Amino acid sequence: MPRTFFCEHASSKSRVLVLLAHANGPVCVQAVFTCRDAHAAQHAARLLSSAALDGALTERQEITAHKIATALPDAPAASFRQALEHARAGVWPTTATALFSWPVDDPLEEPAEDEPEVPLSATRSPKDARLADLPGPVVRVVQLREFHVYDQAKVLAAATAGGWEPLPDEELGEDDPHDLVGAVMFAAETTGELPGMDWLTDAQEGQLLLPARGDEVADWSTEPVRINFGTGWRLEQAANPYGASPRNPGATAAVLEEQPDFASLFALPAACDCEEEDCQKCHWTFTPRTADLLFSALDELAEAAYDDAAELGERPVTQDDDGAWGFFSRLPQVTWRQNMQWRRNLARACDDLAGDLRRGTWPRPSCAAEEMVLHLALGDAPAHLEADDSAHAALPKHRDDYDFDACSDFFFQDHDVLWLYDSKYSSDEADDAGASSSPPALHPDNWFEDFLNVPRRSAERGHRR
Numbered sequence: 001m002p003r004t005f006f007c008e009h010a011s012s013k014s015r016v017l018v019l020l021a022h023a024n025g026p027v028c029v030q031a032v033f034t035c036r037d038a039h040a041a042q043h044a045a046r047l048l049s050s051a052a053l054d055g056a057l058t059e060r061q062e063i064t065a066h067k068i069a070t071a072l073p074d075a076p077a078a079s080f081r082q083a084l085e086h087a088r089a090g091v092w093p094t095t096a097t098a099l100f101s102w103p104v105d106d107p108l109e110e111p112a113e114d115e116p117e118v119p120l121s122a123t124r125s126p127k128d129a130r131l132a133d134l135p136g137p138v139v140r141v142v143q144l145r146e147f148h149v150y151d152q153a154k155v156l157a158a159a160t161a162g163g164w165e166p167l168p169d170e171e172l173g174e175d176d177p178h179d180l181v182g183a184v185m186f187a188a189e190t191t192g193e194l195p196g197m198d199w200l201t202d203a204q205e206g207q208l209l210l211p212a213r214g215d216e217v218a219d220w221s222t223e224p225v226r227i228n229f230g231t232g233w234r235l236e237q238a239a240n241p242y243g244a245s246p247r248n249p250g251a252t253a254a255v256l257e258e259q260p261d262f263a264s265l266f267a268l269p270a271a272c273d274c275e276e277e278d279c280q281k282c283h284w285t286f287t288p289r290t291a292d293l294l295f296s297a298l299d300e301l302a303e304a305a306y307d308d309a310a311e312l313g314e315r316p317v318t319q320d321d322d323g324a325w326g327f328f329s330r331l332p333q334v335t336w337r338q339n340m341q342w343r344r345n346l347a348r349a350c351d352d353l354a355g356d357l358r359r360g361t362w363p364r365p366s367c368a369a370e371e372m373v374l375h376l377a378l379g380d381a382p383a384h385l386e387a388d389d390s391a392h393a394a395l396p397k398h399r400d401d402y403d404f405d406a407c408s409d410f411f412f413q414d415h416d417v418l419w420l421y422d423s424k425y426s427s428d429e430a431d432d433a434g435a436s437s438s439p440p441a442l443h444p445d446n447w448f449e450d451f452l453n454v455p456r457r458s459a460e461r462g463h464r465r
Contacts, residue, residue, distance in 0.1 A: 001161040002092045003027060003191070005048040005083075007041050014041035016048070018083070020092055021162040025101040030094065033072075033079035040068050042445065044080055050314075050339070051087035053195055055154065058314055090154060090195050130220050132211040139208055140218075142227040143462065145192075146201035147184050154196030159183035162190065202462045203229055260295065262288035263395050265360035284406050287398040291357050294407070296384040297377040298354040298363075301327060305347030306465055309340050330376060332420035335444045345448055348463050349373050363411055366454045369447040371417045378404045378411075413451070417442060 003019040016032040032048070035041055047065050051057055057065060065084060069077045086092050131138060149155050156166075156178055164186040166172070166179035187194045192202075205227050209215040218225050266288045304327040317328050317336035328336070328343060349370045353363040365371040381404055385392070400406070408415075420442055440446060450456045 002052040005045040007045050009038050014038040016041050016045050022099050032083045033076040035076045044068050048087045131217050141206045143204040148198045148200050151196030155194050158194045159186050204462050260358045262291045266291050285400045287401050288395040289401045293381040293384045295357045297380040298350045302347050302350035309343035367448050368417050
């Protein structure tokens with residue numbers, strides 16, 4: 001069964017590949033077609049992945065697929081059309097010799113008799129150790145995920161093809177005779193995606209466990225581990241149409257408690273007014289008040305982005321929307337045809353930068369997507385200053401308060417991403433399966449490529465919702 005499609009690019013050609021899963025062995029890679037047009041190959045891989053995941057393409061995606069097939073030479077075009085049929089069906093025809101199966105008695109899986117297998121974690125992090133016995137910090141992360149199964153048969157078939165086995169019949173109840181829960185749990189532990197299933201919720205809570213506070217690892221805990229994810233954000237939004245936020249009088253106490261203590265996180269240096277050129281104390285300071293407004297701007301952008309991504313789905317933003325999509329309408333036009341997952345990742349970029357502030361560090365963009373949202377947040381931040389905000393008024397004052405121009409100078413390596421607002425890059429590239437007019441590094445498909453000189457974000461982090 002096809003899991004996903006991706007590309008391999010060389011100087012003279014590009015090759016589209018499919019990742020296949022089957023029941024009797026590991027996933028494997030198989031070539032689909034080769035062409036000289038890297039842009040067309042990348043679009044083809046994305047469309048094939050959508051077809052494999054959803055079992056169909058949208059009307060607009062079908063139009064794009066037709067354009068790609070028309071642009072390709074006859075042989076790769078025929079392979080692309082055939083691959084689309086297989087992806088929609090969710091079954092990939094192949095020969096038995098093309099799939100590797102595990103040997104019944106694999107010698108590599110059994111440790112030698114004279115060399116007993118001892119997992120490294122058994123010496124580094126013993127499973128029976130109490131919190132106080134572990135030499136390093138311990139972080140507890142609890143994750144909440146919800147999935148909507150709209151095609152049960154397809155989910156069960158895809159999970160089986162990936163190596164999942166249902167519980168024995170005697171262990172299954174009447175409400176779940178096919179072990180659908182087990183199939184979805186299998187997906188959640190691997191890629192988080194299966195044909196016939198949509199991801200609804202992905203939230204997580206984390207905390208540092210401290211022995212001095214009476215914390216203990218779960219296996220030794222005398223108290224049950226409880227995590228409160230709060231009430232649903234849609235319910236809160238319905239109850240408070242203006243949105244619960246630290247700057248909204250209708251915000252809940254739980255939201256108010258989440259506001260970081262910027263006075264401590266960005267403690268001000270001792271005052272100095274000498275204004276001598278070499279005086280370190282006179283240098284620019286990122287102040288608590290500046291951090292507070294920037295944090296609120298990033299938080300509001302994240303909320304708007306998640307809302308708009310959910311409402312837009314796979315539909316593009318258009319000129320006719322007249323700015324209805326408050327977040328995505330503000331982006332360069334070359335981004336308007338990106339898919340929902342791309343938009344959710346951009347919402348997460350806002351949270352990633354807000355997380356930098358929550359940890360007491362300057363926001364440091366790690367990719368072009370974070371550069372773009374930080375530009376937007378710096379532009380929005382001054383509007384978050386309200387005269388009746390007592391929490392903000394309590395923060396210490398400084399001469400560098402609200403100097404967002406200086407933030408723009410210090411937080412970025414360059415401002416190249418703003419080139420995409422230039423008229424020569426503003427045309428809608430998604431209509432063209434050929435060469436892109438924007439620089440490759442700034443193409444929206446590459447916005448989440450990590451900068452090599454900045455620490456990467458954790459690949460395990462989830463989305464707010």
